[in-house]
Amino acid sequence: MLKQAIENLGNHTIQGVWRIGFASRFFLSMLLHSGTAFRRFGLTIREMYFTGVLSLIIILVSGLFVGMVLGLQGYETLQRYGSESALGTLVALSLVRELGPVLAGLLFASRAGSAITAEIGLMKATEQLSAMEMMAVDPIARVVAPRFWAGVISMPLLAALFSAMGVLGGYLVGVKLIGVDEGTFWSQMQGAVDFEQDILNGVIKSVVFGIAVTTIALFEGYDAPPTAEGVSGATTRTVVTSSLVVLALDFILTAFMFRGLN
Amino acid sequence: MQNDILVEIEDAVFGYGARPVLKGINLTAKRGQVVAIMGSSGCGKTTLLRLIGGQIKAGQGTVRVAGESLGELDRAGLYRVRRKMGMLFQFGALFTDMSVFDNVAFQLREHTDLPENVIRDLVLMKLHAVGLRGAAHLMPAELSGGMARRVALARAIALEPSLVMYDEPFAGLDPISLGVTGNLIRRLTDTLGLTSLVVTHDVQESLKIVDYVYFVSEGVIVAEGTAAEIRASGLPYVHQFVHGESDGPVPFHYPAPPYVDDLRLGVRSA
Numbered sequence: 099m100l101k102q103a104i105e106n107l108g109n110h111t112i113q114g115v116w117r118i119g120f121a122s123r124f125f126l127s128m129l130l131h132s133g134t135a136f137r138r139f140g141l142t143i144r145e146m147y148f149t150g151v152l153s154l155i156i157i158l159v160s161g162l163f164v165g166m167v168l169g170l171q172g173y174e175t176l177q178r179y180g181s182e183s184a185l186g187t188l189v190a191l192s193l194v195r196e197l198g199p200v201l202a203g204l205l206f207a208s209r210a211g212s213a214i215t216a217e218i219g220l221m222k223a224t225e226q227l228s229a230m231e232m233m234a235v236d237p238i239a240r241v242v243a244p245r246f247w248a249g250v251i252s253m254p255l256l257a258a259l260f261s262a263m264g265v266l267g268g269y270l271v272g273v274k275l276i277g278v279d280e281g282t283f284w285s286q287m288q289g290a291v292d293f294e295q296d297i298l299n300g301v302i303k304s305v306v307f308g309i310a311v312t313t314i315a316l317f318e319g320y321d322a323p324p325t326a327e328g329v330s331g332a333t334t335r336t337v338v339t340s341s342l343v344v345l346a347l348d349f350i351l352t353a354f355m356f357r358g359l360n
Numbered sequence: 361m362q363n364d365i366l367v368e369i370e371d372a373v374f375g376y377g378a379r380p381v382l383k384g385i386n387l388t389a390k391r392g393q394v395v396a397i398m399g400s401s402g403c404g405k406t407t408l409l410r411l412i413g414g415q416i417k418a419g420q421g422t423v424r425v426a427g428e429s430l431g432e433l434d435r436a437g438l439y440r441v442r443r444k445m446g447m448l449f450q451f452g453a454l455f456t457d458m459s460v461f462d463n464v465a466f467q468l469r470e471h472t473d474l475p476e477n478v479i480r481d482l483v484l485m486k487l488h489a490v491g492l493r494g495a496a497h498l499m500p501a502e503l504s505g506g507m508a509r510r511v512a513l514a515r516a517i518a519l520e521p522s523l524v525m526y527d528e529p530f531a532g533l534d535p536i537s538l539g540v541t542g543n544l545i546r547r548l549t550d551t552l553g554l555t556s557l558v559v560t561h562d563v564q565e566s567l568k569i570v571d572y573v574y575f576v577s578e579g580v581i582v583a584e585g586t587a588a589e590i591r592a593s594g595l596p597y598v599h600q601f602v603h604g605e606s607d608g609p610v611p612f613h614y615p616a617p618p619y620v621d622d623l624r625l626g627v628r629s630a
Contacts, residue, residue, distance in 0.1 A: 220456075221456075224451065224453060224456070225449045225450075225451070225453035226453050226454075226455055226456070228415065228449070228453065229447070229449055229453040229455075231415065231442075232413055232415070232442060232445065232446075232447040233442070233466065233467050233470070234438075234439035234440070234442040234443050234471065235466075235467075235470050235471075236439075240470075
């Protein structure tokens with residue numbers, strides 16, 4: 099019994115280390131074979147359509163609702179202290195620093211990440227990747243790298259749109275519905291949001307999340323067992339792992355970026 | 361003549377982990393021949409094809425294609441040799457996000473700088489050769505199994521390779537598609553001067569078109585010869601295979617304890 103448990107532990111450890119090693123090699127290989135993704139930028143733009151443009155609806159609608167909720171909750175809390183004029187600041191800082199990159203990252207993982215894993219996994223299961231190899235075309239360069247760069251480019255744009263829609267949602271609820279002064283709302287926001295400390299850091303976060311989510315999605319698809327169960331399991335792992343990694347990275351990045359700030 | 365030989369395998373050994381699959385295979389395929397590799401499911405036929413395609417490397421022995429030893433080549437060398445090869449996968453393996461036309465044009469666009477109007481003509485010629493010029497605009501999901509196999513064949517010959525490998529080209533086809541595919545393999549081999557390696561267990565269809573047959577069983581070549589020699593073979597394994605007998609050297613029953621013991625008949629009567 100104990101021997102079996104130790105064997106299982108050892109087996110899982112070896113498998114885990116092997117997978118980390120394989121994932122690292124996969125990531126390096128993807129970077130090394132990125133030439134095609136830029137030389138034939140049309141391939142990357144095509145993938146940006148699938149990962150970015152097709153994620154727009156969920157990102158824009160979610161951003162609007164999150165901003166509207168922020169407007170309601172923010173007003174409710176701020177008016178207790180007579181600070182409802184700071185609603186614009188609260189909405190904007192919450193979105194550009196945290197909610198924009200993080201929620202866009204989570205939505206990106208569930209919409210685009212799962213689609214990437216399923217597509218690559220099915221390409222593997224139906225021998226399309228092997229066929230490409232047999233045609234002397236490297237699937238990492240032709241299939242994987244363009245999707246990676248498309249994800250890395252799309253993610254900050256989606257996060258920016260999420261934040262913009264959130265600010266619009268906060269404005270609609272705070273100014274148009276509740277009646278906060280419009281000039282105060284925008285001027286407070288303009289005065290409080292710093293480009294370098296807030297917006298740029300938010301963009302850095304969203305780029306990091308884009309790299310993490312797209313790499314996980316591509317690796318899970320590429321490493322998926324070529325069966326129906328294998329692909330469905332890999333798709334689930336992409337969403338779960340990506341979401342946890344986005345949240346963990348957010349904490350680490352926030353700790354580094356905003357320490358010492360008031 | 362040595363130059364006549366396009367594929368040469370000497371004492372190739374390969375295994376997945378501790379499980380040996382190929383245990384010393386010797387095989388040659390001459391230019392212009394259709395060579396069949398036959399054997400029951402799981403005997404190592406597809407592994408042999410992957411060895412010739414360079415997707416896996418032999419643990420021992422050598423695999424030479426067009427005079428180049430695949431085991432000694434780096435990735436770039438392997439890709440150079442693969443440009444002389446075409447491969448037809450079991451279910452076509454067409455790129456599902458591309459039309460029939462784009463599938464066939466894929467290699468031409470990847471490996472040549474030909475202008476698009478020349479590529480268009482070449483693709484239509486390849487599709488015409490397999491009878492599917494009119495299906496150029498269709499997507500793979502709109503094709504039947506036999507049509508998908510023919511498109512994959514057009515794609516495999518797009519760069520005019522010296523060697524085309526077919527993995528179970530007859531599996532799951534209706535009798536008409538079966539005949540069409542068999543005839544295409546023979547006709548393309550003759551007209552384009554190819555060498556065709558056909559992995560199959562469809563004896564009747566393949567014996568109509570092949571020049572030479574290798575029988576694989578449990579990782580070794582157990583018989584070889586021309587189609588006529590195979591039909592007349594007295595070897596029990598070949599006889600069972602060619603005539604589709606359910607029992608023989610390849611037993612009907614998977615190894616198991618004695619039937620009486622499994623049913624515990626002795627215990628009940630006691």
